[in-house]
Amino acid sequence: MDQMLLTTSRTSHLPLPSMLLPLTCQSLHQPISSPKLQLTQFPHQPSTCLTTPHDHPTSIQHTQQIHAHMIKTHFDNNHQNVPLTPFLSHLSPAAQYNFLITSYNKNNFPESSLQIYAHLRRIDFQVDNFTIPSVLKACGQCSWVVLGKEIHGFVLKNGLDGDVFVHNSLMQMYSECGSVVSARLVFDLMAERDSVSWSTMIRSYVRNRLLTEALEVVREMHIMHVKPSEVAMLSMVSLFSDLADTRTGKAMHGYVIRNSNYDRLRIPITTALIDMHAKCGNLSSAKRLFNGLPQKNVVSWTAMIAGCIRCNKLEEGTKLFNKMLEGRIFPNEITVFSLIIECGFVRALELGKWLHSYTLRNGFVMTLSLATALVDMYGKCGDTRSARSIFDGWDNKDVMIWSAMISAYAQANCTNEASDLFAQMVDRGVKPNQVTMVSLISLCAEVGALDLGKWIHLYINQQGVDVDLILKTSLVDMYAKCGDIDGSYRLFSEAKDRDICLWNAMITGFSMHGFGKEALELFEEMERLGVEPNDITFIGVFHACSHAGLVAEGKRLFDRMVGSYGLVPKIEHYGCMVDLLGRAGRLEEAHEFIKTMPMQPNTIIWGALLSACRLYKHPDLGEVAAKELLELEPQNCGYNILMSNIYAAANRWNDVAGVRKTMKDKGIKKQPGLSSIEVNGSVHDFVTGDRAHPQTGKIYEMLAEMTMKLKEAGYTPDTSVVLQNIDEEEKETSLNYHSEKLAMAFGLIHTAAGTPIRIVKNLRVCDDCHSATKLLSKIYGRVIVVRDRNRFHHFREGSCSCGDYW
DNA sequence: ATAGGGTTAG
Known part of the structure; x- marks a missing residue:
């Protein structure tokens, strides 16, 4: 049967029956353009009945055949023709169209679904509230928000907005297109909500990395006494695992215990919780759950071992791996895949290599996804050569492995290798995805390659690559870090939805360029809009105060960070405050501030004070800072040099000689200066001399x-x-x-x-x-x-x- | 005939 399906699907590609004109703006009364819509000719194939008894009613072959038959028999004109199989004959014409649309959706042909919708609108067929959700689903699959909005308008105009299915699918469509604000608007205006509405809202927040908002919806749902089904609960836990912090993870756990009766999905839900706890850095809770499991299958073992590696407990992970084998539970492809990925996450090169050899020794078939995991792992561990040798050993490369190899180069700052590979990828007709784009753009940001970054941005626009919030944030960050703050702000101001990361990128961008005032204004606007700042926001804000010399404002914001937002300042935040005071010349105050810190000052803190002492030529306090620094990092040449500069400025030549001698005796070398410049898309590096x-x-x-x-x-x-x-x-x-x-x-x-x-x-x-x-x-x-x-x-x-x- | 969701990848 599989063979059959395979051979048929080779000969019939994307279907586009000739009666369906290209879906264009005109056909829907307003300009719509989708670069994604690829129109192909309807294949010359006979429109016969289902050819094999094995064909599933919704297989792509069958769907295309029914579609072709409807065209051939002028279904539109009489709506009487009995379709190809008896099971459709009892359906109304509208239901038959809807059947076609959902079948195309199920087979991942959303473009064909949209063609049918356009056709129905053109012939003034009454599109009902059963068909709208299917069409919206197709819009979501294509990320075609412009068409989705048009349909939203159609819904309102035709009074189809009293249907909870229609509302839920509108929410889902907006969420798929990355427009979480619109999804929320629909949610808020709904007269009636069911459990699907709630989980859809939660999902769209989580997908758009808005954790606080998602949790708020969970809370509201709880208050309204709406309980998720077991399946919904399971999906919720796994959704949160990538986003939650330790506290949230614990709260989710509590929520599950209170709201799930653990009937059918006890092991899966517990496994999802294990995974979530480990990803939140709460390994002990994960272990407690794992040990309490009455039966452990390969999935639960995988989650637990992967969790150990993620938390950098490599020995513990290895021990558990052996224990699993002793219990005669054997790893599957997903097991080794997950463990290899986690090795990359914590840069555990040795364990990663061992797992690589384990797969080779134990007869694992080297699949493309396994190879991709290895490329990813070697790349993250900085071993681009091993990554490349795996990559080169594979013939039919897909987007994922391409992306992984490009990202390996990107992480090693190998700009020219990465851009060469990208060019090859485009040449060979492999369509890059958002992951590829994000790694290239963040590489450009890292090395300051503005031309290449602009070129890739242009490519994204021309090819219609969907720009989600992550990609948008990386673009804003890239323009800022490449020195084009105007370009950065242009993108930011055009963005309709902004999550905290996007705000942070722009605030940090401004402060990095010395635009302290602009950064602070942006922060205020963000607050006005009710977006909650996080600890990274405050780093940017404090830097802005530093650069603008706004000491009082900085101190006030430090208090608000704790008082209004309940954030616990990290050592970085204290470092910012020392920098703020120091740059303003308030050296003694900075020193006093260090003494009141609740944690042990590190090199960031003393380094900030030392720089200030150099700026204001204060050798005595500088000595205090330098002494602390050299105790923490005796080999660091930068601190030695800063100190020698301070002595030189104070004409203390004997002390200068002393520092120089110490450095010579200890063999401390100056870190070589390295500058790069991009010309015509290539990056040229120069070291001193x-x-x-x-x-x-x-x-x-x-x-x-x-x-x-x-x-x-x-x-x-x-x-x-x-x-x-x-x-x-x-x-x-x-x-x-x-x-x-x-x-x-x-x-x-x-x-x-x-x-x-x-x-x-x-x-x-x-x-x-x-x-x-x-x-x-x-x-x-x-x-x-x-x-x-x-x-x-x-x-x-x-x-x-x-x-x-x- | 319609929307979301099934433990360990992406």
Whole structure:
């Protein structure tokens, strides 16, 4: 039978009977465009009856045959023809159409369903409240929200909005299209709700990562005495497992115990709870449930072992794996798949390799999905070579494995490899999905590749790739991190639905660029709209206060974070406050603040104080901070150098020599400076004094020209920075050969006059490069955007957006 | 004839 189905389905692709014109805007009275709708010719096939007794009534073959038969017999005109099989004959014409639509939906041919709908509207057939839900489902499957909205209008106009099925399917459609606000609107306006309405609302919030809202609906549902069925309960638990935190996980557990009688689905529900607890980081609860299970099957073992690995209890996981084998329960493909994926999650390369060899030794068939899991794991562990060898060993590659390999390169910051692979993928006609796009876009953000990022954005728009909130957030983040804050804000302001991640991306983007005021205004707007900030929001907000020098505002917000929002400040938040006080020159106050912290200060805290001491030339307090830092991380060269700079600024040359000697004795090397610049879609890297680039000659000529022009403009090198250099030889490659200057020279050669130059650096910009770049921006009439480790500098006409304060 | 949902992947 399978063979039969297989051969038939090869010969008949997407059906499009000739009577159905392309579904266009005109046919529905308003402009609608869907790049997804691919129209094909109706295949030349005889419209005979069901050919085999094995054909399921809703198989795609059968569906197409019925469809073709209806066309051939002019079903539309007389509505009398007995269809192909007796079981449809008792149905009304409307029901027969609906049968076709649902069959196409079930076979994952939503485009065909929509063709039929368009046809019905064209011939003025009365579309009833039974058909609308099926059509909306097809819209959801295509993520075609424009058509969905049109149908919503049709529903209201034709008085079909008294039907709970219609409402539920409208909610589901909006949710599938990522428009959770519209789904909520439908939900709120419903006169009558059933249990499906409630679970649909919960699902749409969870899918759009809105945990708080989802939990609120669960609570409301509880108050209204609506109980989910066991199946709904099971699906709810597994839905929440990817999103919940420890507290929420425990609350969900309690909810299940109070509201489920555990009749039929005890083991599945418990297994889902085990999975949820482990993913929430609550391994002990997971273990308690697991141990309490009267019967354990391979699924429960898998969930438990995967949970151990996720919580980084590798030995415990391995022990349980062996215990499972002792109990003669054997892992299946999903078991090894899950465990390999979790190894990637915690970067457990050794265990991952072992599982790889286990599958080979135990006769597991290497499937595409298993290979994908391995590529993913090796990629996450940073072993791009192993990932690539698995990848290359596979012939019929699909989107998933492509995405996994691209993401492996992306995580290793191998921009050119990733973009090459993406090009190959497009060449071979494999359609990338949102996962592919997100990993490419976040790679561009990481390395600052604006051109490539823009190109991919263009591709997304042209190909009609669905832009969900995750992808939108990564785009907003990419534009911001690549220095194009305007592009970032444009996307953000166009977004209709905004979740907390999107708000965070924009707030962080503004503060990273020194637009403290804008960041704070955005935060206020968010509050006005009732969006609840989380701990990440406050990091962005505090940075904004720091950059704008708003000490009082920052302190007030710190109190509100605890008082109004009940958030527990993490060490990062305390670090922000130290930075805020320090940058404002309130060094003693910052020091006092550190003493009142409820936790042990770490390097972030002391580092913030040390930077402030350097800025305000306060060697005594600087010594205190540096001493703490060097105790925590004696090998860190940055702290040593900062300290030596502070001594130099205070003319304490003996102390400078002391730090230098310590560094030499301990063999502490300066972290090499690394800058990159993107030209014509390729990323070029430079280290300090780099001579490896193929165009080295030209670059150094340009550098000489730059130095000359700088001198003419009256620039003198900042000698205090030279003191950073430890070795004598390093003096040779001093100021002039800092990596950002090399990148700048390359940019001046290869970009058109007047266009901005964008550089990404791994360290902080040094004082000397900062003042040189200011002048260079004026000399060459260029906007120069430098992203350093902490923030952006926009150099323009001789000055910098940071106000020389970074 | 219509909407959602079935434990360990994506």
